Amino acid sequence: MTSTAADILIDSLEDWGVEVIFGLPGDGINGIMDALRRRQDKVRFIQVRHEESAAFMACGYAKYTGKLGVCLATSGPGGIHLLNGLYDAKLDGQPVLAITGHHYHDLIDTHSQQDVNLDRLLADVAIYNTRVMGPAHAENVVNLACRTALGYRGVAHINFPVDLQDQGVGERSKRNVANHTSDVLAHRARLPAEDDIVRAAEVLNAGKKIAILCGQGALNATDELEEVAERLGAPIIKALLGKGAVPDTSPYTTGGIGLLGTKPSQEALEECDTLLMVGTSFPYIEFLPKPGAARGVQIDLDPARIGLRYPIEVGLVGDSSRALRALLTHLKRNEDRSFLGRAQTETKEWWKLMEERGSRQERPMKPQVVAWELGKRLSDTAIVSSDSGTIATWFARQIPARRGQMYSLSGTLATMANGLPYAVAAQIAYPDRQCIAFVGDGGFSMLMAEFATAVKYQLPIKVIIIKNNTLGMIKWEQMVFLGNPEFGCELQPIDFVAFAKACGGIGMAIEDPTDCGRILDRALATPGPVIVEAIVDPFTPPMPAKITFDQAKKFAESLARGEPNRSKIVWTVLSDKVRELI
Numbered sequence: 001m002t003s004t005a006a007d008i009l010i011d012s013l014e015d016w017g018v019e020v021i022f023g024l025p026g027d028g029i030n031g032i033m034d035a036l037r038r039r040q041d042k043v044r045f046i047q048v049r050h051e052e053s054a055a056f057m058a059c060g061y062a063k064y065t066g067k068l069g070v071c072l073a074t075s076g077p078g079g080i081h082l083l084n085g086l087y088d089a090k091l092d093g094q095p096v097l098a099i100t101g102h103h104y105h106d107l108i109d110t111h112s113q114q115d116v117n118l119d120r121l122l123a124d125v126a127i128y129n130t131r132v133m134g135p136a137h138a139e140n141v142v143n144l145a146c147r148t149a150l151g152y153r154g155v156a157h158i159n160f161p162v163d164l165q166d167q168g169v170g171e172r173s174k175r176n177v178a179n180h181t182s183d184v185l186a187h188r189a190r191l192p193a194e195d196d197i198v199r200a201a202e203v204l205n206a207g208k209k210i211a212i213l214c215g216q217g218a219l220n221a222t223d224e225l226e227e228v229a230e231r232l233g234a235p236i237i238k239a240l241l242g243k244g245a246v247p248d249t250s251p252y253t254t255g256g257i258g259l260l261g262t263k264p265s266q267e268a269l270e271e272c273d274t275l276l277m278v279g280t281s282f283p284y285i286e287f288l289p290k291p292g293a294a295r296g297v298q299i300d301l302d303p304a305r306i307g308l309r310y311p312i313e314v315g316l317v318g319d320s321s322r323a324l325r326a327l328l329t330h331l332k333r334n335e336d337r338s339f340l341g342r343a344q345t346e347t348k349e350w351w352k353l354m355e356e357r358g359s360r361q362e363r364p365m366k367p368q369v370v371a372w373e374l375g376k377r378l379s380d381t382a383i384v385s386s387d388s389g390t391i392a393t394w395f396a397r398q399i400p401a402r403r404g405q406m407y408s409l410s411g412t413l414a415t416m417a418n419g420l421p422y423a424v425a426a427q428i429a430y431p432d433r434q435c436i437a438f439v440g441d442g443g444f445s446m447l448m449a450e451f452a453t454a455v456k457y458q459l460p461i462k463v464i465i466i467k468n469n470t471l472g473m474i475k476w477e478q479m480v481f482l483g484n485p486e487f488g489c490e491l492q493p494i495d496f497v498a499f500a501k502a503c504g505g506i507g508m509a510i511e512d513p514t515d516c517g518r519i520l521d522r523a524l525a526t527p528g529p530v531i532v533e534a535i536v537d538p539f540t541p542p543m544p545a546k547i548t549f550d551q552a553k554k555f556a557e558s559l560a561r562g563e564p565n566r567s568k569i570v571w572t573v574l575s576d577k578v579r580e581l582i
């Protein structure tokens with residue numbers, strides 16, 4: 001049988017190292033599905049229940065493997081469903097290829113069925129975006145799509161009319177000569193200029209109180225970050241997507257920053273005289289030093305992001321680990337260890353507070369208890385995915401990252417519902433690692449049918465649902481800003497244990513905090529996909545970082561004791577903070 005254009009597409013993807021495609025069939029991609037059917041031993045097709053999940057899975061796969069994530073959807077509605085997941089990839093800078101179908105090429109724009117111009121629809125999200133114009137066009141296009149997505153860390157989109165998918169590659173235009181394109185991806189050295197390194201080292205060597213802020217771009221630079229921190233006596237502060245960049249057991253990190261962050265992180269940024277930013281575009285500039293208060297050095301792969309958030313003196317364009325290695329050859333040891341020492345003392349205090357909040361035994365159970373107990377039980381190579389909501393606060397604060405683990409959520413788009421698809425993708429990529437979705441009941445229920453996907457493919461993911469029967473984050477926002485009773489936030493409770501069983505998986509519930517550890521142990525030890533619904537106190541607000549330990553404790557205690565006027569007082573204190581969490 002001669003190759004069809006769809007065969008060429010899938011063969012080319014295989015050449016690019018693509019091992020899995022997430023998607024859902026439809027008659028706009030019949031030719032591609034058929035090519036996949038005939039290549040099941042080479043490229044795995046994972047069928048989802050909603051194309052949005054396929055795009056999230058492609059994004060999560062890219063985040064956790066560093067490889068190209070690929071999703072596939074049919075014409076019209078299928079492609080439309082991809083959109084949110086593709087924006088997640090765009091905003092967090094992940095290489096994702098979306099392949100969509102179209103109806104017959106010679107009926108496009110004639111009011112036919114599913115006549116949606118997906119290449120136009122995805123024009124804003126994609127950095128490479130094209131419609132296949134004929135069977136001989138496919139190979140050229142797929143090579144460029146993969147190379148662009150990987151090279152520029154973004155979304156590429158190929159829209160493929162269904163009749164062209166089945167055609168053999170016979171006729172070519174006279175300039176489209178076979179074998180003129182290739183699947184080679186060349187790598188840059190990703191090294192900053194030497195004189196910039198020398199100038200950056202001068203700035204850092206002159207500092208007394210140096211702070212390092214790292215993000216997603218530093219996830220591969222753990223050793224280098226710690227070495228630089230040791231040399232400079234500098235605490236490492238982590239933006240949310242950089243949670244796994246340095247383990248929380250490291251003596252150098254003060255943990256997260258921002259509204260979901262820690263007090264020692266915030267103080268280090270308030271007091272530093274020099275700031276080294278590594279692989280981060282952390283958007284909440286109010287947590288950065290005031291302009292002029294600290295001298296700035298920034299490392300980023302993307303030259304356009306240098307100086308984006310803070311007025312820096314020297315920018316180093318390159319890979320974080322390589323740039324830090326190069327810097328290290330010029331950095332002197334800072335003999336004044338007091339700045340780091342203070343950060344270390346305060347970080348110990350912070351973790352004591354987290355433990356205290358995570359160990360409360362009263363009912364209703366606090367969400368922090370679930371996060372804390374889970375954190376203690378995660379394997380050394382666990383991959384934990386989360387969602388937007390108050391859930392992200394517990395994920396950020398109460399689960400200490402250990403070396404070898406991976407953590408992610410939708411950072412820049414801050415969407416709900418990605419947590420479960422990310423966990424599915426993680427488990428597909430790493431069948432032997434513990435893959436957890438730590439999600440809210442609102443986010444989970446948006447795409448919860450993917451739990452059936454986990455059952456179908458026998459993926460032993462563990463889904464921990466923080467069940468507060470509310471869109472918690474928004475509830476707090478409404479009360480804080482409008483002073484109004486919450487509206488439209490209450491969630492009709494779902495019995496997630498019964499749902500798990502209905503999908504063919506296993507469900508467990510935790511209501512009593514004294515049972516929490518035991519049930520989590522059981523869930524983690526159970527083979528196959530498991531849902532744990534943790535029924536928690538819906539009145540636990542996300543605590544802002546920028547209040548003192550004492551205030552935080554009193555605030556939490558007053559809520560726990562059910563102060564009659566607690567709302568008004570507390571809402572006022574929180575008002576600045578909660579909005580920015582949304």
Ligand SMILES: Cc1ncc(C[n+]2csc(CCOP(=O)(O)OP(=O)(O)O)c2C)c(N)n1
Nearest residue numbers: 389390391415416440441442443471472473
């Ligand atoms: C797709 C999407 N819709 C709406 C929002 C706005 N939003 C942010 S957090 C949130 C509530 C999340 O609820 P849940 O998943 O139950 O977590 P909780 O806040 O209760 O912990 C909403 C509606 C969003 N970020 N993404």
Ligand SMILES: [Mg+2]
Nearest residue numbers: 440441470472
């Ligand atoms: Mg909720």
